[in-house]
Amino acid sequence: MSQNPRVAWRQSTLRITRVHPPYRAPYDQHTIRHAPAHDPVRARAVVDELSTVATVAEELGTALRRDLDHPRHVGDLDQVAVGCWGDIVQISDPAFGEDGILSTNLDAAFDAQVKAHPEARITAVCEMCSAEAYGKYLAHVPGQPRLSADGWDDQDVTGDPAQLLRAVGVGPGDPGGDYLGTDQDEPFIGVEYLDLLACGLHSDYVRENLMVSVFKVTRTEDVQDAIDDVWREE
Numbered sequence: 001m002s003q004n005p006r007v008a009w010r011q012s013t014l015r016i017t018r019v020h021p022p023y024r025a026p027y028d029q030h031t032i033r034h035a036p037a038h039d040p041v042r043a044r045a046v047v048d049e050l051s052t053v054a055t056v057a058e059e060l061g062t063a064l065r066r067d068l069d070h071p072r073h074v075g076d077l078d079q080v081a082v083g084c085w086g087d088i089v090q091i092s093d094p095a096f097g098e099d100g101i102l103s104t105n106l107d108a109a110f111d112a113q114v115k116a117h118p119e120a121r122i123t124a125v126c127e128m129c130s131a132e133a134y135g136k137y138l139a140h141v142p143g144q145p146r147l148s149a150d151g152w153d154d155q156d157v158t159g160d161p162a163q164l165l166r167a168v169g170v171g172p173g174d175p176g177g178d179y180l181g182t183d184q185d186e187p188f189i190g191v192e193y194l195d196l197l198a199c200g201l202h203s204d205y206v207r208e209n210l211m212v213s214v215f216k217v218t219r220t221e222d223v224q225d226a227i228d229d230v231w232r233e234e
Contacts, residue, residue: 007077008233011070013127014096014106016113017198018120020087023168026200032208036086038062043082043213051112052095052105053080053217060214066204068092068212077227078219083212088199092212095219095227098126100134100152103226107138114140121168123198128230137189139197141167149189161189170196 027035040062047056060079071077071094081092096106110124124138136150139159144167147159194202201210219227 006073006233007071007231009070009097009128009130009231011127011129012094012097013125014094015090015092015202016096016109016122016124017091017201018089018113018117018122019197019199019201020089020117020120022087023121024087024199026195028200029205029207032200032205032210035088035210038211038213039084040213042084042089044215046082046084046089046091047080047213047215047217049116050080050091050093051109052093052219052223054220054223055218056215057218058216060216062211062213064208065090065210065212066206066208068214071231074232077231078216079214080217081212081214083210085201085210088201090201090212094231095223096124096126097128097227097230098134098136099128099230100136100150102229105223105226106136110138110140114146118142121197121199123194123202125194125202135189137194139164139194141197143167147189155189157189161193165193165196168197 044059047053065083068081077094083090096109097103098106106124106126110122113122119142122140126136128134132152134152137148139147141164144164145159147161147164149155149157191203
């Protein structure tokens, strides 16, 4: 058996993003360079409070967000990255991985973030790709019903995507305004939609200089069991 086994998934995006008031205009590929500098001290406080983390074993330093890699070996599953850029916090954690059957770590982590920070706009994303692709998307906008969408080829959407966009000020002529159409019986939650709620920071930009802190962590038994179920190859 390999001493450094590969994981079962070929690609993934696993992150929770919090946008705290006052809410600014979304970043794009040009304005992202003006984002506030990363705060490593705050990042340490964020990782200490995560429901998916038992303890922080080691601070591995900082890295460019755009250089973060998909977990390729079992040892990578113990690494969590946190970016703190002014009023925006973003958490990337392999424990958020799901396959539509096993693990509800993303839901639990999202609910914990909403409970702790009800004033923030919060999005949670799990995109897992191997031979097929699975996605789960959760969103909280203060004063609005929770939105959730998940599925393999199709999405099962609970909540009103258009209602959340109206609540954050998106109008018919704005980017993403097509989501406001009353004839959209089967809305699809994708990158553009998530960027509207997450201040443009669901996406990575080629020339961005956003830094994150990377931590090696330990897990509780139930979180570790869920990680093993979802990620380990047979």
